[in-house]
Amino acid sequence: MKLRKNDVQPKAMKKAMIKGKNHRFTVLTEKLIRLEYSEHESFEDRATQTVINRKFPVPKFEVVKREDQLEIITDHFHLYYTYGPFSKHSLWIDVKNNYSNYRNRWYYGEPFETLKGTARTLDQVDGSIPLDDGIQSENGFSIIDDSKACILKNEETIVPRESEQIDLYFFAHGRDYLGGLRDFYTLTGTTPLLPRFTLGNWWSRYWKYDEESYQNLIRRFQEDDVPFSVSVIDMDWHLVDIPEKYGSGWTGYTWNKELFPNPDRFLQWLHDQGMHVTLNVHPADGVRSHEEMYEPMAKELGVDVEKEHPIPFDITDKKFRDAYFQFLHHPEEKRGVDFWWIDWQQGTTSKIPGADPLWLLNHFHSLDFLKRGKRPLILSRYAGVGSHRYPIGFSGDTVISWNSYQFQPYFTATATNIGYTWWSHDIGGHFEGEKDDELALRWLQFGVFSPIMRLHSSSSPFNSKEPWRYPEHIAKIMKKYLRLRHQFVPYLYTMNWRTHQNEHPLIMPMYYLYPLKNEAYEVPNQYFFGSELMVAPVTEKIDRNLQLAPVTVWLPEGNWIDFFTGRVYKGGGKMKLFRGLDQMPVFAKEGAIVPLAKHVPKKHSIENPKDLEIIVFPGKSNTFSLYEDDGHSLAYESGHFAETKMEFQWEKKTFIVHPAEGDWSVIPEKRNVSVLFRGVRDLKKINVHVDGKTVPVQDGYCAKTNTYTVFVENWDVRSKLTLEFLDENIIKTEHDYKEAIFHLLNQAQISFPLKDRIYKIVVETDDKWKIIRQLRTMDMDEALFDAILGELI
Incomplete structure (x- = not known):
């Protein structure tokens, strides 16, 4: 699957290979080596489900060959092999680090510890579950076993391996976690660039809406100034009450005209409101004769229409697959369906041995979008290593409980250890449990600071996530955070781009930037949210005496500024913080630059904003490049994007917004810019220039948030905006x-x-x-x- 040019180059450089009769080692980098063994003297040079690129530049390494032993040496590992079948007696690797006195040697076949990765689903989970291994380890090494993965002969053809082989990838990155992740992405493929609309709020509920009730719901959200960008229509969009002879109504593709008499009109109305649409599908039962598209699809596939034989689901069959898209999906996309929620729950067996039908569905749906010039996009469950190529992940139907919620921040951050960065949870939980307004609010706050913000609930009339269904003080806070999520889209979209470019994932565990600090491993629910922010969701109930909830956080050395209050905290250890219902611990690093869209009441566009807010947190020099494109097409691959560099020169007390570079057509020609300096005193002396000329501005100070704001109207994006402070002391360190x-x-x-x-x-x-x-x-x-x-x- 070609997600970016040169992604799919499965054959490694010959100079990187050390080959014998039954063994082959390929040194991909100084920290990554492939280990193969085959009794049949057969080695695999084609892409697999997991690995699609092995054409790394040849690294520096040394080979020592003796009659009874082979050694491969780089600056980061030393491999020993005494020939013959791989075993703990014939193959071992020393990793060159000092993280442990005795755990830096791996013997083939022996277990090893990692910092874990992720799991297929959280369906039915009430609390925590075991996670699969990831590529990161405190001991400095880990392994991906690709021995059972199917082969990609080409994008359309998946086959089982022809013979049994041992095919391992040994990561020896020490605690260079970001470096390991970059090599992993080079090996397994990049994460696609998500469409911009996916980063706003999603409304999802398992409920039998009709056209009128759904429109009334969206109107109510608009009246309450609550923004949404994605409409998730669960399975009741299609016929579910079907004659018994057809079986279950779980699978379906025909609109229920009693609920939605004119689907084209309904979808067009949603688009007119700025919404994008995904429909839920459970494809396992194929196509039965009651479906509207049954007859043409049956004729296409040679199924006896007169006998009403069902068309069985078989994603491994290309003829079925082509008809599956032609008759079931493309017509609905022409109507206005933007992408699909593939709700596969029917196991891991297909006609291709070793090929999980969930992986096949994810792969072919993404490929279908790419073949038609669209960004690949689905909502589906995780299907193993390499699934980051098929975002977005649906984590399943979780139980409504504090235990479930408390697991999700850790689960989300840890998934980065296997490159899976775009989890979408049922925010607020799906089913069971009990009504708990505080839990609903805290889960929503975490959702705002998670990869995908998708509210969801079950079909119970008592279980839904509309803010107005909660007490007024809770509803008010929910609305505030939902608005904040849409404000964050410019920042999130830039992180989306950086994730796609293998530079910086949106969510990272604390140990990614502080690998040698023990405390970084002791705060599993705390994580980085992009390059500028650090988040510690509130996962404990409020103390009824204090009316505040406790959160234990670790603040690394240096100053950290509370994103909401502007209070400056001195780092260097753990501390217990307390937050009321309306706040959660979100910290900005010194020098952080966070571009947001200004909230304009009842105007909920997620397009590149004309009204821009830039929150700047003083203390150190820093740069941030705001990335923008058209938000939906592949035109960015041809250079149709713009980047606006923002620079805080701390020593000079100067903040600069440089002229936008690239394709100016994708952004507004002029912008209203509010620059908010947070964590500062009431500044009295500031000069503002546009291309060197002094311009009049509006300014003001908010003591509640320690924020000084400068507003510049109609700034031309092709000009240079400079704000220069003349005050000596800017930071408000006292509390x-x-x-x-x-x-x-x-x-x-x-x-x-x-x-x-x-x-x-x-x-x-x-x-x-x-x-x-x-x-x-x-x-x-x-x-x-x-x-x-x-x-x-």
């Missing part, structure tokens, strides 16, 4: 802990005498450590002490 502790105590559900005693100590003592010592001797709840401590340090 009004007395006021913060007053607010904490004021809302706490504790005794008034205790509040008075605590507050007296706080206001009468200016030495924070004396305050801490005195409070430590008092008889108070541990959570209360921790919350006060969080305001003092």
